[in-house]
Amino acid sequence: MRASRKTIDQLPQSSFRKADGKLVMIAGPCSAESEEQMLKTAQLLKNVNGISVFKAGIWKSRTRPNSFEGVGTVGLQWLDKVKQETGLKTACDVANAQQAEEALKYGVDMLIISGRTTVNPFALEEIAAVLKGTATPLLINNPVYPDLHLWMGAIERFYKAGLTDVAAINRGFTADEQCIYRNHPRWDHMLHLKQLFPELPVLCDAAHIAGRRSLLYPVSQKAVDLGVNGLLFEAHHCPAEALSSPQQQLMPQELDLLINAVHTNVKLTGTNExxxxxxxxxxxxxxxxxxxxxxxxxxxxxxxxxxxxxxxxxxxxxxxxxxxxxxxxxxxxxxxxxxxxxxxxxxxxxxxxxxxxxxxxxx
Missing domain, CATH: 1.20.59 (Chorismate Mutase Domain, subunit A)
Structure with a gap:
């Protein structure tokens, strides 16, 4: 299915495309670890210029067992408390229908389809059945491996279920050990998707592409120059204590500086180069x-x-x-x-x- 071309005033209302053209900014810890950690981080993030959505990992998909796999449902209670105390919208990844049901039950504002789920048509159909008839904003991560048809298919399944407030996330693709990125951005895949679905907002998960603090700004700047509608970052009130991915998380104060640079289109020497x-x-x-x-x-x-x-x-x-x-x-x-x-x-x-x-x- 090739999306038809539409003018801006014909586009469906989207949570991922601001009327003033500004970027949608989403940030939060890689993993929900405790109520205290969530609230501390959220209280700091609500003062960061541009952050409108607080995201946290509730269920963590791990390649191998016996590693931290997230706190589960209790984290949804913490997300709800974040929303009540800060006014920020909330978001979390879901990998199956049960997780989607739980997230809706606790009032999570936006759901994010994990990259590993994007490759599973059966799981996608089940999640689509849960969301059918709702107006839930939905973000769809690219598949783990660079298969454009899988990414397109995931988007089309949710369109078919009647969901219109949909966006895609470029979080990068599996990279070999020689790649400096955590996940290779494969900008060509993102641009191809934008050509096929011109009305579809596309965001960039700078944290998962960069994998390290030193690459967060150049990756963000490159994505903005290529026309993304928003950026996702990972932030923690104390990254050194994070239970997962501490190397790609920023303190909210650091993230504020980075976002200000992005907003003001600062061209730091050598970033795009x-x-x-x-x-x-x-x-x-x-x-x-x-x-x-x-x-x-x-x-x-x-x-x-x-x-x-x-x-x-x-x-x-x-x-x-x-x-x-x-x-x-x-x-x-x-x-x-x-x-x-x-x-x-x-x-x-x-x-x-x-x-x-x-x-x-x-x-």
Whole structure:
């Protein structure tokens, strides 16, 4: 489904697009940890220029068990108390229909579909059934991996359920260990989505893309320059004590300075240049990875041809290789070139075992 183009005065009323064109600013702790932590942080955030929504993680989706998975339903009570005492709207992530029902029961103002749920059509249908007939503002995170169709499909499912106050969040995509970001922004995916759904507000989760305080401003500035409707940050009254992601959370006073810089369009020297350079380096790594794969495919083709000669009882198969001598020479070159020895040795071992398997030689 391709969204039709509409003029601004034809667009449905949106919680994520301000009439004055200013950015929607959402902030709060990565995780709800205690009532005291929530209220302290919220009281400070309500004085931060532009913050209108307080967000906190109630249920935390973890890759592995036995780590902090959030406080659960009791955190919704704390969110409600934040709203009553500060006047800020509230938001939290939901991953399934039960969580959506609980959040609505406790009066959470905005729901956010987690990135892991965006990839699950069954969970999306169940959440859509819960929200059908409500006017609940909904934010949809991009899927964990860069699949534009999954992101589009999630949006379309909620449109189909009759929800109109919908926005997308670019929180970045899973990045490999060589990427300086926590999640790679893949700005091209975000821009493509904006082209396909021109009336859809798009926000940027600067905290989850940056993953560290030093990148929060350049990521935010880049996102604003690309036309996002709002930004999400993580803030904690004492980040050093945070139970999750302390490195990407700011004290509210620090966040105030950052947001003021964004609002006044301050161009700090080198910020966009830094992000563009990081993106360029990431693209170079992707190209090198593709080149390595192509070389491995060519190598596989050559070894297959050699193997066919061996099966034909050709006697002139390759002679035994002195692998220790080869590795010693490679390590020496790697040291001179600054190449990671562990990476080199791992690749070398795979090649050695493949060679041995091909020719049934002792590796």
């Amino acid at each position: 830094l992000v563009e350079e990081l993106d360029e380096l990431s693209q170079q790594i992707d190209s090198l990875d593709d080149a390595m794969l192509e070389l491995m495919l060519k190598r596989t083709e050559v070894t297959a041809r050699l193997g066919s000669y061996q099966k034909a009882n050709v006697k002139s198969v390759p002679q035994s290789v002195n692998w220790d001598q080869v590795l010693e020479s490679l390590v020496k070159e790697a040291n001179q070139a600054g190449v990671d020895q562990n990476l080199l040795q791992n690749i070398f071992q795979v090649v050695r075992e493949h060679y041995a398997q091909t020719y049934r030689l002792k590796a």
